[in-house]
Amino acid sequence: MIYLERTARARSVSDMLETRPAVYDSKIEGNIIFTQVDSAINWMRKNSLWPMPMGLACCAIELMATAASRFDIARFGSEVMRFSPRQCDVMIVAGTVTYKMALAVKRIWDQMPEPKWCIAMGACASTGGMYRSYAVLQGIDQLLPVDVYVSGCPPRPEALLEGLMRLQQKIAGEHPLRAQKPALTSELEGALA
Amino acid sequence: MTGQELLQSFSRLLGAKLLKQTQFRDETTFEIEHADLREVARLCRDDLSFDYLLDVSSVDNFGDDPRFEVVYELYSLTLSVHLRLRIRVAEEIEPDTVSDIWPTANWHEREVFDMMGIRFKGHPDLRRILMWEGYPFFPLRKEFPLEGKASEMPDVAFSSAAPMEGGPFVTMPSTATTKDREPRARRPAGEH
Numbered sequence: 567m568i569y570l571e572r573t574a575r576a577r578s579v580s581d582m583l584e585t586r587p588a589v590y591d592s593k594i595e596g597n598i599i600f601t602q603v604d605s606a607i608n609w610m611r612k613n614s615l616w617p618m619p620m621g622l623a624c625c626a627i628e629l630m631a632t633a634a635s636r637f638d639i640a641r642f643g644s645e646v647m648r649f650s651p652r653q654c655d656v657m658i659v660a661g662t663v664t665y666k667m668a669l670a671v672k673r674i675w676d677q678m679p680e681p682k683w684c685i686a687m688g689a690c691a692s693t694g695g696m697y698r699s700y701a702v703l704q705g706i707d708q709l710l711p712v713d714v715y716v717s718g719c720p721p722r723p724e725a726l727l728e729g730l731m732r733l734q735q736k737i738a739g740e741h742p743l744r745a746q747k748p749a750l751t752s753e754l755e756g757a758l759a
Numbered sequence: 760m761t762g763q764e765l766l767q768s769f770s771r772l773l774g775a776k777l778l779k780q781t782q783f784r785d786e787t788t789f790e791i792e793h794a795d796l797r798e799v800a801r802l803c804r805d806d807l808s809f810d811y812l813l814d815v816s817s818v819d820n821f822g823d824d825p826r827f828e829v830v831y832e833l834y835s836l837t838l839s840v841h842l843r844l845r846i847r848v849a850e851e852i853e854p855d856t857v858s859d860i861w862p863t864a865n866w867h868e869r870e871v872f873d874m875m876g877i878r879f880k881g882h883p884d885l886r887r888i889l890m891w892e893g894y895p896f897f898p899l900r901k902e903f904p905l906e907g908k909a910s911e912m913p914d915v916a917f918s919s920a921a922p923m924e925g926g927p928f929v930t931m932p933s934t935a936t937t938k939d940r941e942p943r944a945r946r947p948a949g950e951h
Binding site for chain 2: 701
């Protein structure tokens, strides 16, 4: 196990490993939480998912309702709808993606910094919906990786919130440190073994 | 002068230029030669107070000759009269624009061009309006498949054919009513 409060002082990996397991005494050391780096990162990520509201059709109305006071997406830390892709974590594709719009959606997705996730909201964004047509892309997953599909035409705000909570569960199971610092984690695991 | 009197006097005025006059549910339709379109349009606007062009649309009578129809919906705001003008155009014919007579026709004619491929002679800016520049087809023509066709315009847009099997809104080619053409109607009784 890696202890967070010691990593700040440790100069190298071997320094970190030399420290003995600490004993938590709330009278001496208040406000200290023991956790794993992965869990801490996931906890921070999943509770402040800033959405890119890719509102393309009527689903965007339900997306706005989800953000408004009755359903209040702020309860899940996602109230910060940003219209700049540079500041976004999750793209909510809400509506019919026409072929004319498709590459613009892809371009905005490419402009979002990692880590990023995608929710396909509603039938159109997921599969093209009722538009089996010359003009409509048959699902945004043909252009970018979708994490959560929300069914409905349009989905109720509760359904979108459920999708957001599913995404939070998914993020909680990720291994961000291993993904981003493979050399460091393998060194740590090797030293511990 | 009431609207009906106006239309009657108008039909007398046109004489031989009026190919056919139809009356359906108090709506009057005049069919004219496409060569006479501009002259009749000017007459309608200047002398008969049809100051408002509601819509320009087109019909593809695939297999007929001439193949297309272009339909102009006119309205007189002063007399509250509606009039429909219809011209028939063969595939190689370019009908004249009316965008200088009613400026609103500019975008309507662009839409007709975009969807049906009818080019308007004298139009100041005949570009596509709904589909992107470089899209190679005219999607509302009868020979164009419902599911669309694949196309590629690098850095602008692409398109591909949509899967049609089992789609809930896909109808079968037949003259039956919608109830019988839709796949839901073809399911065995009791299954929903």
